[in-house]
Amino acid sequence: MSDDPTSQAATPEAFALLHHLVGVRLRAGLLTVVDATNVQPDARRQLVAVAREHDVLPVAIVLDVPEDVAQARNAARPDRGFGTHVVRRQAQQLRRSVRGLAREGFRTVHVLDGVAAVEAAEVVRVPLRNDLRGVTGPFDVVGDVHGCRAELETLLGRLGYVLVRDAEGRPVDATHPEGRRAVFVGDLVDRGPDSPGVLRLVMGMVEAGHALCVSGNHEAKLVRALAGRQVSTSHGLAETLAQLAAEPPEFRERVRAFCDRLVAHYVLDEGRLVVAHAGLKEAYHGRASGRVRSFALFGDTTGETDEYGLPVRLPWAEDYRGSATVLYGHTPTPALTWVNDTLCLDTGCVFGGRLSALRYPEREAVQVTAERVWCDPVRPFPRAEPTDGAPVVVGRSGAPGGGPDGDVVRGAPDRLRLDDVAGRRVVETRLMGRVSLRPEDAVGALEVMSRFALDPRVLLHLPPTMSPCATAREGDLLEHPREAFAQYAHDGVADVVCEEKHMGSRAVVLVCRDATVAAARFALPAGATGAVWTRTGRAFWQDAARTQALVDTVASAVAAAGAWDDLLADGDDAWLLLDCELLPWSAKAGELLRTQYAAVGAAARAVLPAAVDALAAAGDRGLDVSELLTRTRRRADDAERFTAAYRRYVWDVDGLDGVRLAPFQVLAAGSRTFTDRDHLWHLGVADRLVAADASGVLLGTRRLVVRTGDPASVAEGTAWWQALTDDGGEGMVVKPLANLVRGPRGLVQPGVKVRGREYLRIVYGPEYTSHLPRLRQRSLGRKRSLALREYALGVEALERYVAGAPLWRVHEAVFGVLALESAPVDPRL
Template sequence: MRQLLTSIETPELGLVVLCGASGAGKSTFARRHFTDTEIVSSDQCRALVGDDETDQSVTGAAFELLHTIVDKRLELGRLTVIDATNVKAEDRKSLLEIARRTDVLATAIVFDLPLDLCLERNSSRPDRRTPEHAIRRQHASIRRGAKQLRKERFARVYTLGSAAELDSIEVVRTRLWNDRRDDAGPFDIIGDVHGCHVELLALLEQLGYDTTADPIVHPDGRRVVFLGDLVDRGPGVAEVLDVAMSMVDAGSALCILGNHENKLSRALAGRDVKVTHGLGESLEQLERRSPEFRERVTGFIDGLISHYVFDGGRLVVAHAGLPQRYHGRSSGRVRNIALYGDTDGETDEYGLPVRYQWAQDYRGTAAVVYGHTPVPDPEWVNNTICLDTGAVFGGELTAMRWPERQMVSVQAEREYYEPIRPLEAEVEPRLPRRLDISDVLGKRRIDTTLAGRVSIDADRSSAALEVMSRFAVDPRWLVHLPPTMAPVAASKRPDCLEHPDEAFAYFRKAGVSEVVCEEKHMGSRAVLVFASDAAAALARFGISNDDAGVIVTRTGRPFFSEPGLTGALLDRVRLAADAAGVWDRLGTDWLVVDAELLPWSAKSAELLRDVYAATGAAGAAVLDAGRRLVSDAMGRGIDLEALATRTTGRAEHLASYVDAYRRYCWDVDGVAGIEIAPFQLLAAEGEVLARRPHKWHLEQIDALIEQAPDVLRRTDRRFVDLSDGGSVQAANDWWYSLTQGGGEGMVVKPAASVAHAKGGLVLPGVKCRGRDYLRIIYGPEYLEPSNLERLRQRSLGRKTSLAQREFALGIEALDRFVANEHLHRVHECVFGVLALESEPVDPRL
């Protein structure tokens, strides 16, 4: 007699197929245990395509729709329940094919209720009834085919045989074995050990584990994650297994299956396997241990799975790596790829399989850590990294600390096994990371850590693409564009449009207690992206031009058109970095630097000549002629005193305007005369430095400037305690001295660099410009009372929003680049900044 079921287990990600005749209670069961969006009903699909769920003439179209919905849901990782009769094997076959294609487990729930009950329920339906002969046929089909379901590749089959059982059953959602998203570590992920017991103990000690304890544990509760291939080739296979098994049993380690464990397990089970690639060493060493130990090893390997997903989906570990579409999935294909990599049967000149270089095309957000194919050094490629550094071949045994992403290695005592292929031959040249126009076109929604989701309109995306395709530097250099900067709110003081009071009030209201006021230079915004040398540029950016770097404008264009000028400037910055010890101090061989490049005329000579100088010359000519005419008329006795005064005042305004823009121009001869005023180190290897406080940045930059004062200009600054009236007044006085002496003004920033308030992200900085400089922006006579009053009504809302969104995108781009994500993920943010720049905002703000 069949034992009654009390519960049914369904995976959180998978396909659930309900099988049974009409009237068996499938729809009622589905609604009771699953959400409406999880259920895909054949009746509902008939209604969607034919307006009538009983219209059998549209069944073909309805099931075509049903299969499409199922395919998309499973592709997106959603549990999907099929509410249809599914009594024929051919009906179930198409659904199982979708499950196979999307690498999910399929569960069948069979409703084998008595025929009389199905007929009774059908007859009592008020809305629709299935013909009795159809129900009899369906019931007979499910009775005949129920025993075949287990042969149809269903992972689980449950049979419900009575109404009581149907009413009392509980559906339990279970996670797949590989789903450990709620486990954030911290972990120490160790690459292929291959029997190197001495090296394993040395590495564990270096990682801080107590190797004298049994089992080995970490005093701070860290855990090891073994990437598989513990066995074969090395002299301490049994000892390594002993360490790993005891740590796993104690909860201080996790382990995934490697291809060598898989083969060893088959050999221990008496299967016919080729004793190659070090398997003989494992079998020989295990033969010297007790049968109980070998049995324990067999059970341990049998319990290992192909991969794990950790830390909210941010970390995936798989022995041979795993493309994004297989993360958290379960199928034979996923297992094979996780163990062996993606191969097509071809072999190289060493007789080893040629594996698809999946990491070069990886676009996932999860970091994938793997081993399997030995490399001389671990290197991040598109947010993936291989930790097999060939310890058994005389290389190193490597671990990575997570979430720190810090590498720790120990050198092998000797070469225990001669590699078939030299380690150097394993290194594949880094290919250009592919970009696709579809990555940046159309309406975009970009998730950022600082400001949530940022939307980019389709027409703005097109505008950005136009600029990028025609003018931008090589995209591999383009990892950041700086945000626009909003001005302070209009001042209420009668003699100025902008004043520091409003800047301090903004940050005080946002809850910022300390700000830094930095001198605003008379130049153009520039971003320096460069490496310490050509080899470092090639390794990190996948490119090395003659300059091993670029200097770009806010729109990603090369700052200079003159050949050699960029390289000459970057060489001087590199020498300064060398002398100041920046590379060693930051542990990097590349930098991204935010700066101002002077003079303004170095980039905007044409603008100065054709717009500002032309305006000054035309105004001077008109006013000179006007003054002569007024003077002649007054000489004839006509009273034009008021007009003469007004004309003289306009001439003075114009003279101040000309003086203002002339301060931004001086002659340069190649590098001579050009100055770079760096004010923030944005990123280096392993860290987005832009999140560090401004005081740290200015200290680092001052050290650089000391080494190259001829090309690097210091940015003067004042730190201000907003609760201290004296500190605020001193900053106001400094601003007056700057602007009265012809300076542009200052930028006020939160001392902490990144700040949040209840209303969202605080602006990274606001500019407060001086009276004379604003003549360039608003015209010679903007200080006339009527003009000034009109300008006080300027709206800053759109500009402020733009600055916040662009800042969030700029930091997000750096986050993704530093995390070694695929270049398209970085460019999504860079394009976003450029796209936002095409929004209609008053360019004078």
């Protein structure tokens, strides 16, 4: 802050910067040490205020050395220029401060008395009591028990725990043969028939290391009551106190001490799981302060009460964007509902609902129905229907359950926010790490997503762009198979598969086996069992009946081929996502064909033949127009070739009559993605669907496997491509046979396209072969990078979705693909 290190004039700016940097580090959760004299109360007050602002505990380390030592050391540093009176004053201020540091807000004070104590001291970091990141589970997180001991015993049994009973037959512990640990979200007591019995069991489990428990607001209130403080005995506390009065005094003291020691929340499993009674927003994870504890016990309240006299709570989970899963209770809800990777496990057992637990990391819910209504709720609460006694295991990763025994659903409040996608964004991906999105690219994607795209709950994937192969350098070809084979050989890929490239439009097809899954999981309208969309997320057709007819066709083929059983894991919802090509091109691009391609072709064919005739007549009259005539004839021939090129991909369709759908990859199904399956497996599934399709709509994809290091195999692949393109085909896509491949230089291109000479007229114009030297200067680097990043984002979206990630996390990856499509690339591509 100054060129003079001894300048006191820079002090205000220096300490303003210090406090800013302290705040930056504390927000990031980093250990922060402020080394300054700090002997004046105001200097310490500002640091304590910064600590409180970020909900961390300030610790004071006092270096209390004799004044003569300080004076001697100061005298040995002439560059400082401090007089002895400064050191004397600081020593006096320090000694006046020591006794009051705890009152100022320092949670812990270490006084190192003398030089020897300072030199011998060792700093050891002690985690907060709520920091159990090293405890990785597996866990069984149990919702609010509220004195329902019998239901708790039944639930623990269904979870696989073995109860341990004392001499009087009372449960005092529970162990799991697989070493699982229970985690209770608080509110063990009040309202129910046997709060002492619940406490006896849970305390025993915690003391034996078989369980963890956080405090609920009812435990906090019970502690105050047992300590003799004046509290309201409403909401079941009176009943708990009466039940405890029948217990021995030592048991009541044990209960008081146990509940008083409970922390407000735990951070578990390397920070991936947070358990708090009423939930906890991300900024409070692993923090410690009064407001953190209040939020964990009571939630985010407004201070108002509703018509039932209950606190009005803000829906913190709807805005949650943290990376940790948050499990909580406190507010009873009839059904378990995932909202942004948070789940409330209080399903109102004491009110006649269910007692719920979530197996973690499996994310499977287990429930038991209340034996009866133990307490009449202030707010109406639906009583649960009794079950047949079998374990009720419902849902997976937030997927909807299948029956009346307690569904686990994706929450309808799983809303998106503008700041989920706007501005500069960085999306973490498994395949490529951090993928950056520019603000200006996000603007264009936001326009498409908000005005034209399907509902984000449906739109779980967008296909990536595909790079062409390296440019051919000789002859009249711009692209040649040998360049693709050489590229993959250079990347260490020994085997590739060449797939016929259908000239249609890319189509992602979602198929659900029934309308229940379609509505619950994807929010599709009544009667719809799927969707079909384009590379930009728009519905392929606006005609809902036509779309449903295509979805029904695919669903029938999937069922007839027996593919559901092969693709789904046990307990999965029956849905399937396919990557396809939909033909003809005119089925989607009809307007483009009429206004651009047909218009160019018609104008050229109307003008150029007449020009040829006129020039030929002029030549017959002796004018030297031979060069112009040759060029015009070539242009006329090019126009005919151009028209023939696009006409191959145009034919009339009526409903599905004339429509062809060529599936070539299974993107996801139920709880699975399939990037670990090679392309022959994917094409084999497609072949089964085509064979099982009775309508003739589904179309197969021809393919050929090529060994990149075998000249004979490369020649065979080249000849195959030549035959495809000579026959009017677009060309082929070359992919690593193994599918997702990492080479010596990182992720390998998932596919490169090699297009035929005549097809490229559609891309570059009728006369493009006259401009090959300029086109061959095209730069592929940015396009290849774009293809890899979009591919990584596409895979990331699918993997997040099947893992049960909240909508915003899936959508940021999908949105990222569309944003990258707005990035500029070489126009020659």
